[in-house]
Amino acid sequence: MTVMDPRDVFHQEARELLDQLEEALLDLGNASDDRDLVDCAFRALHTIKGSGSMFGFDEVAGFVHEFETAFDRVRKGSVAISPPLVQVALAAKDHIARLIAEPGRHVADGEAILKNLRAIVSNDEGSDSGDTFPLAGGRVAAADPSPVQTPVQTWRVKFRLAENALVLGANPLLLLDELRELGPCEVRVKTDAVPPLESTDPEVCYLDWEVVVTTNRDRQAIDDVFIFIADGMELSIETVAADAADAADAPAADKAATAKVVEIDKPRDSAGAGAKGGTSVRVAAERLDELMDRVGELVIAQARLSQLAVASDDANLKSVAEEMERLASGLRDTTMGIRMVPIGSLFGRFRRLVHDLSRDLDKEVDFVTAGEETELDKTVIERLADPLVHLIRNSIDHGLEVPSRRIAAGKAARGQVRLSAVHTGSEVAISIVDDGAGLNADRIRAKAEEAGLIAPDAKVADHDLFQMVFHPGFSTAKEITALSGRGVGMDVVKRTIEGLRGRIDLGSRPGGGTTVTLRLPLTLAIIEGMLVRVGRGRYSIPLSAVEECVELPRDAEAANSGRNFLNIRGHLVPFLRLRELFKTRAAIEPHQKVVIVSAGESRVGLVVDQVIGNSQTVIKSLSKLHADVETFSGATILGDGTVALILDVAHLVNFGQEFENRLRDERIGRAA
């Protein structure tokens, strides 16, 4: 194991501290005058300053020091926390982050921030910053071991330690050693004060020392020897030799102010630093991917073994195969668990976004989060950041109304945006809910007609209409304020989510707000699949999408392309015959099954020849040649070594709905 470079540790630590600082500042913006929060913000600042100066980030330390000094009145409670104060503090936090990321640049920006801060904190104390932070550069010179060379002198040093000095860890022998380093010494000890043995307190020092030292160092060097124990001790230092006048002139140095330290030339072997035990290990993400890959291969091999065992009569083989299955699935779960990260780390980032947006847009926003502890694959979380930024921005920018309009509509002046995550089976549902004006269906319809996405007279349900906003080209329309955004458009959001094998749903009530729900698989690598057979081909359907399996009624079977609807407990569900879709030539089998799958609000039945059962599906992506194939999301290798394609349920559901619409239109056409 290699020890991380302390500078890297600092970078990481600074990031965490800055997050902590931002968190505290934002909380302060909401509930001002919480002393704990002020202290928390201060502590984070202080630690950044301390560590920053240690690792050469002098600009950071200098800036934070100035900032702290100005902010001190807030800490002492003499200045109340106000929105402008939080604002400038946040700007300072960003500035610190920039100073750490790109040392040597941006330094000038700091002055403006400090000026702002000082203006807010006090009206008359504008230019008070005489107390500058001692930077490493300056101190090195001060403590550098180019000791002041003075003519050789002899000093008489008398000292007696404070009574409790020994208890507090002072060691007179070390003091004597240090004096000896200054030059030749003559040491005399006075034992007069030592009491009889029975009344001796072993923790008290009863001795007096008198040391005559001859050195070419100045008085300061001798003072420094006693710097740490000077309190409560008796100490006298005087010259023995002729020029006693010099001694009187010797500056009574301000020894208490800084810990001046005697530099010692000692060869050190800093490479010998041992590895430190820790509670966590940092591992490169690629290595985790590699591990996941291997586990995937293992799961495939294990499936083959299980299949062999089922076909064999060997009881031993069966038991080994079962054991292997158990171990492999445990290993799979553990490996997937390693990649899981609580989504709260992502949510935290949005607080600042909301804060800034609400300020820029003059809207009052309560940002509520829930389910921070919900865990998701690390890669999924990373790729979710941009889409979520876009969705939250939309909610605040276009969803929430300005306070005056909200009050006019009979709502509270403060809008709410709620971001939550919850586990549902093998998926995580993330929803962004606002209580704003909702989507404007008329406007979307007008835009969709203009873009030629729907016919002017077509009847389209609101739900389908809302889907239009995901259409590429739709979001680029500038005047549709309801959905345009900066950066990525809704089509990109949708593509990203689908790239993660997730789905996006949009719901809205006029005047009541908009709900966007993202459903994402827990992991990208292995899924539980339902294996089905169509003709001679085998296909895997993600189990999370499967609702139920039913038998295809005989009348529906006979009617080849007439009514493609099933009545499932009173609900009409369209179905697709996969044999037709895949143009399978094999003979139709007598008992066909329908697998009902769902994607968001819609359901569709997939007619298959046989339901084989559950299988661990290790997802392998299709080659670039097949990038345009939409029906399949990937492929997997089965226990017997053959390949099964994985059905893309979301696409099939859409396809089924469209297919149904087309059939209906044709029928209407025929009737006319």
Added chain:
Amino acid sequence: MSKSVLVVDDSASIRQMVTLTLSGAGYATLEAVDGEDGYAKATANPIRAVVTDLNMPRMNGIEFIRKFRAHPSSTGVPIIFLTTESDENMKRQAKEAGATAWMVKPFKQDQLLAVIKKVAGP
């Protein structure tokens, strides 16, 4: 088992810098992340010296020093505290609590070693 120097600091980078410096010079070290952790470790292990930050969450350095000094195992153990600026008030409080020595941040590794050597011996 040799006695360790206990390094108490909530900043991982400072903690690592201090332990690397000390272990490089042959001192055994122990780490603690705040006063509470520090107190638990200081009273459970043979300690040669303590290097502690003052500004820490949960239990700050001054409280830690006071509490540790009230425990019999602190007898003769030098406590060095780290302070960011020369804040006389903090320094006075820490000394009253029973600290032996102090260092002002930023310090260089050599300075740290010199102070440790001064109070705890080589």
